[in-house]
Each structure stands twice: as structure tokens, then as C-alpha cells.
Amino acid sequence: MSDLRDLYQEVILDHSKKPRNYRRMEDSCSRAEGFNPLCGDQLVLFVKVASGIIQDISFEGSGCAISKASASMMTGAVKGKTLEEADRVFEHFHKMVTGQPGDPFDAEILGKLAVFSGVCEFPARVKCASLAWHTLKAALKGEGQQVTTE
Amino acid sequence: MSTLAKASAATAPGAGPAAPFDVERVRRDFPILDQEIHHGKHLVYLDNAATSQKPQVVMDALGRYYGADNANVHRGVHRLSERATEAYEGARRRIRQFLNAGEDREIVFVRGTTEAINLVAHGWGRRFFKAGDRVVVSEMEHHSNIVPWQMLRDELGIELAVIPMDDEGQLELEGLEELLTARTKLVSVVHVSNALGTVNPVERIVQLAHARGVPVLLDGAQAVPHIGVDVRALDADFYVFSGHKLFGPTGIGVLYGKAERLEAMQPYQGGGDMIRSVTFEKTTYNVIPYKFEAGTPHISGAIALGEAIEWFRALDLAGVEAHERALLELATRKLREVPGVRIIGTAREKLGVVSFVMEGVHPHDIGTVLDLEGVAIRTGHHCAQPVMQHFKVPATARASFALYNTASEIDALVAALAKVREVFC
Numbered sequence: 001m002s003d004l005r006d007l008y009q010e011v012i013l014d015h016s017k018k019p020r021n022y023r024r025m026e027d028s029c030s031r032a033e034g035f036n037p038l039c040g041d042q043l044v045l046f047v048k049v050a051s052g053i054i055q056d057i058s059f060e061g062s063g064c065a066i067s068k069a070s071a072s073m074m075t076g077a078v079k080g081k082t083l084e085e086a087d088r089v090f091e092h093f094h095k096m097v098t099g100q101p102g103d104p105f106d107a108e109i110l111g112k113l114a115v116f117s118g119v120c121e122f123p124a125r126v127k128c129a130s131l132a133w134h135t136l137k138a139a140l141k142g143e144g145q146q147v148t149t150e
Numbered sequence: 151m152s153t154l155a156k157a158s159a160a161t162a163p164g165a166g167p168a169a170p171f172d173v174e175r176v177r178r179d180f181p182i183l184d185q186e187i188h189h190g191k192h193l194v195y196l197d198n199a200a201t202s203q204k205p206q207v208v209m210d211a212l213g214r215y216y217g218a219d220n221a222n223v224h225r226g227v228h229r230l231s232e233r234a235t236e237a238y239e240g241a242r243r244r245i246r247q248f249l250n251a252g253e254d255r256e257i258v259f260v261r262g263t264t265e266a267i268n269l270v271a272h273g274w275g276r277r278f279f280k281a282g283d284r285v286v287v288s289e290m291e292h293h294s295n296i297v298p299w300q301m302l303r304d305e306l307g308i309e310l311a312v313i314p315m316d317d318e319g320q321l322e323l324e325g326l327e328e329l330l331t332a333r334t335k336l337v338s339v340v341h342v343s344n345a346l347g348t349v350n351p352v353e354r355i356v357q358l359a360h361a362r363g364v365p366v367l368l369d370g371a372q373a374v375p376h377i378g379v380d381v382r383a384l385d386a387d388f389y390v391f392s393g394h395k396l397f398g399p400t401g402i403g404v405l406y407g408k409a410e411r412l413e414a415m416q417p418y419q420g421g422g423d424m425i426r427s428v429t430f431e432k433t434t435y436n437v438i439p440y441k442f443e444a445g446t447p448h449i450s451g452a453i454a455l456g457e458a459i460e461w462f463r464a465l466d467l468a469g470v471e472a473h474e475r476a477l478l479e480l481a482t483r484k485l486r487e488v489p490g491v492r493i494i495g496t497a498r499e500k501l502g503v504v505s506f507v508m509e510g511v512h513p514h515d516i517g518t519v520l521d522l523e524g525v526a527i528r529t530g531h532h533c534a535q536p537v538m539q540h541f542k543v544p545a546t547a548r549a550s551f552a553l554y555n556t557a558s559e560i561d562a563l564v565a566a567l568a569k570v571r572e573v574f575c
Contacts, residue, residue: 004522008515008573039514039530040544062544064512065574122518 006118007125008065011073016065021058021075030142034061034135036127041067045135052082059132066125070116071132077113083140089113090133096120097129171469177554179205179461191524194559199344199372199503199550200528201394204458208398211457215450223449224423224440238449241456242439248459249389250380251406258412258439259452262403263371264294266390267338269405269442270367271298273415274388279335281307286329286337286364288313288321289540292344293533295369299338313339315540319346319495323354330362337364341379342372345534345548346495347478347503349373356385365411371395375552376474376501378467387411393451398458402451405442412438419444470553474502477551477560484564490575491567494546505532505546508567511574513547519573520547523566525559 025031025046034043043061047054057075061068078086089109096105097119107114119129169175177183180203187193195203215237221230223238242257251257260266275285275298285299289312299310311329314322321339330337337359342349352368359366365387370379374391381389388411393402407415417424417435421444426434435441481504485491490509508516517529528548531538538545549563 004519004569004573007518013574039512040538041514042544064514066515125514125518128514 007122009115009118011112011115012065012069015069015072019059019068019072021072021079022060023058024060025056025058028056028058030139032135032139034131034138036063036067036131038124038127039064041128041131043067043071043132043135045071045132045139047136047139049083049140052084054078054081054083054086057136063131064125064128066116066119066128067131070129073113073115074132074136077111078136086136086140090137093133094130097126168464168466168469171466171473171553173473173554173556176465177556179207180554181206183554187524187526188522191522194523194525194562196549196551196555196559196563197526197528198375198552198555199395199532199548201400202375202397202552203554204399205397205461207461208454208458211454212399212450215453220450222446234449237453237456238447241452244456244459245404248374248379248463249404249406250382252382253409255438256406256409256412258405258407258442259447260390260403260405260442261401261448262392262394263292263369263390264392266388266403266405267294267367267369268298269418270336270338270388270390270407270415271302272418273442274336274365274411275299275302275308276306277414277416279306279308282333283308284311284329284331284334285309286311286313286326286334286339286359288339288350289315290319290321290343290346290348290350290534290537291338291340292369292371293535295338295340296536308335312536315348317541318497319343319348319537320497321348321350321355323351323358326355326358327362330359330364334359334362334364336367338367338369340369340372342370342376342501342503343495343534343537344372344503345532345537345546346497346505347372347500347550348495348497349499349501351499352384352386360385372502375462377471381406393455393458396455396458397462398455399451402448402455404455407438409438412442415442417441417444421445423447465553474551474553477555477557478502478504480557481549481551481560481563484560485567488564488567489571494541494543502552503548503550505548507543507546508570509575511570513545515574516547516567516570519570520563520566523562523569525563525566527563 028046028048031046041063043059045059048056059071092109099120101121182203185193219233221234223235242254245257246254341352356366367388368386370389370391375396387408389406394400424436424441424444426436491506494505513529530545
């Protein structure tokens, strides 16, 4: 049985109310916009990469608690990581939120991001949780254009 | 005699005065409403503006058609085809009566409101609009009454003018006369707003437009499930709605058009049933409405929609209206009492819809928490992004009511909103 607290864990609520790395970055080397047409979530992601490492990352935007918390925690999770490492975290994150309830996930790689494991029980909210990640992927590919979850 | 015809005779309005409206009795016609949706949480369905639930008679009509009368229409010499045709055309007659249209041939079956508007855009717009002509819509349109005209704008070079709305969500008609220039070829507006619930003064809009010789299309998708609509009294040139919001199946809807308007329109799709004769040199089109019904139509859907309308018309409609008005008033009053809630759309005349936002909580999160309490509402932009832009919100939460909703369901909505506050505030 899916419960409210499986989805809205304290950590998620905290990050949605006080998102980390929530700022504009004027000297980013790439940025991308993410958009979820279903609920109107919008975010702009700023990334600074040097020597294959994400030196700095920040975002701005508006959205539901899940999308905001996910963007906030993502910035924390990938800052200081190599591009390959960040990609690997995304893969594991994506697998977790689109999987079946109870599926095992790699707690070591995901770390705090494991709080999003409840999202898979709410199919309508998977896009909210993955928006920031898709946007990161676009920013790193230098695609620059708007990413949508549709 | 067909089983369908027999069934309809038993429920035909006029067989006797309708019993006073009794919501509990009506609810028994909707088996879907009686279910536990999450553990220990009974379904409270408040998403009726998206689609209504279906009474048992509608599901029975679908089953009866496929079980006893299924055949193609308008072409068989055999008995089954005659019965299917009779039932299909019987549904058209029921819809004509429901709208108080003058003739059956003014009722065209389409997939829904969206297709009806697209049909007019193609059949009327492409035929008669020229570069520099104007179509007038309003600021509170559903995307389905914006995009088809924008497509024509891009294709033909017409322009789109917009009747503005005020901060209560009411159209500002003072400026309408100015919008009605000599180049204005159509006014296309919503009767009842799906995002705000506003009931527009469509009689006045039709009068103003007709005074300048401009035809009017009314989008009645959110009106017909709540109030009686008389297209002749309104003098609408076109009136469109979807069956699935009117207790009927999905995939069937109606374009009403005055006969002379429909006759002037070019066909939408070419194919079978819409022709009178075909040679490789020349095709003669069929008469209206068949000119617009190419291919095998949604026969079962049309019949079941006819059944839904008969079911609806057999109710005490004055009682239905009073019940729904009371529900909307109650919901509005109780939502105003919830801390942090702001109602979006406070027009004097409203029907069926309360849109709202809650301070510090995104509508999508409201929707998820309500769902876990068993309360189904819609969250998002409701396919009316210009409305969201007007009120400077990314989205709203929307509770929308049907005649089978009850005061205790409003209580459930309000209790669930308390839960939202518990989690987020």
C-alpha cells in the first residue's frame, strides 16, 4: 500500500522548501531548460565543468515538491563528480524511480537519493522526479535546447 | 422491433413527470462510484470536467448493440443493418430533441468537441476565410478552441482576436463590438469555462455578433452536462460538445450547425458514406449530415450517447440544477475557509467547477495527497494555458462536480485539504 510518507519523506519536504544550489550562475559553461507540460514544472540548470569534473551546478525554477527536491538533491549528488560518475548515478536513479516497488537498488551509488525510492509507486510523479536529471543530461551534451518530459 | 427501440420507449421523457431529484437514487445508476480506491478510502470523484462517469443504462446500451444489433449502417438491405441504422439515426433524433435543434440533419456525429471545432475550421474556415480576415475567441478558451484557428492563421494569414477577461474570470464584453470588424468572419467562444467554471453571457455574444452579420460557434462541452441548452433560443450557428462529459462513451461527440451553414461547408474527410456517386472524373457529395460522416461511424458510441441523453432528460432537471448549484456554493464557501486557499475564477455566474491554489503547495502535490485520501481531482493547466497566464499561476487544482456528487463528498475534499496542509505547511 502506497503511503503519503513513502513519497513525501522529510528529506524531500526539506529540500523542496529550502532547495540547495538554488541560484543563477552567470559563468556556467552550459545550461539547459527543463519543462514538464503536464504540471507546468520549469527549471533552468547551470553547470560548470572542468577537466571532466562537475565543478559547480545550480538551478532555478518553479515546480512541485518532488521536482524541486529532486533538482536540489541532484545538484548535491553530482557536484564534484566526473561526468561518467554522474551518468552512472542518473542510470541508477532512473532505474529506481521507474522500477517496481521493492526492487533492489544500489544504496551506495544512490546515497541520499534513495529517498526517492517511493516515487515508483506513483507513476504520475515519475516525470517530476526525473525532470532535473533529463535536463542535466541535455546540459552536459551541450544540447542547450528545452527538454520536456513529454 | 429492435431491443434498443424497446429499451428507449421505457425511459422516454414524457412518459410521466420525473420523480423529484434524489442524489442517492441517481448514484445507484453509477456502479463505479461505489468502490474503495485506496485502502480504507472510498472513491470521491470530483474530476467530472475531465470526463463524467457512465450510468448503467449507457453500458447496457453498448452491450445490447454489440450483442443484438451490430451491423454497418446506411448500406445493408438486411434486417440487422436496418436495426443498427434505426438505432443510430434514433440517437441523432434524441440529440436534436435535447438541443432543441430544428432538424435531425443539423446534428453531425464527430469524435468530440475538438474534432467538431476542427471540422468547422476546415469546412467553414478553409472555405470562406481569406488573408486579413479575423476570428474572435476569448481569453478563457480551451486549447481546442485556440489551436485550430492558429493553424488557419498560419496557413491562410487570418488573424486571431481575443476577448479579454477580468480578474474574476468574466469576459469583458465592452470591447467585443470593436473586435467585430468588417473582416471578422467568426466568433468562437466557450459557453462554460472548463478551467474556471464561468458561465459566459453567450446570448449577448450571439446578439452582438449577429448584429454585425458574424456567425458564432459555442463550445458547450462544460455546459450540456449541467444545464438545458436550446440552440435555437441561443441562435447559435454552431454548437459543439463531447459525449463523454455528458455521461456517454468516449470517442463520440456532436457538431450542431444550422442547416444552411452546414450545407455551405466543404467536407472534412473523403470516403464512404459521405458521397452520393463516385466516378474517377467526379464525385458528388452526400447531403448533410452524411457529407461530414465519412467512413463507418462510431455507431455504438452514438447509440449509447443517445441513451445517456435519454437518461439525463428523464431526471428532474430543475432539481438537478438546484442540487448542483448548492454543491458549488457549498464547495466555494468551505474552500474559502481553508487557510491559504485562493479560488481562481470568482465569476458571478459559475457552473460545476472550483479551481484553486494553496499557498506554498504546488497543485500537483495537492492532487497526489488528495488521491491518497480517495479524492480524485484534476491538477495542471486544464488545457487553458492563457487562463493560467492571466492569473499568473503555473497550474491550479480543480474540483469539478456532476449531478451525482454529494455534500459529504465536499466534506471529504475539505478534510483531505487539511491533510495537505499537515504535510506541507
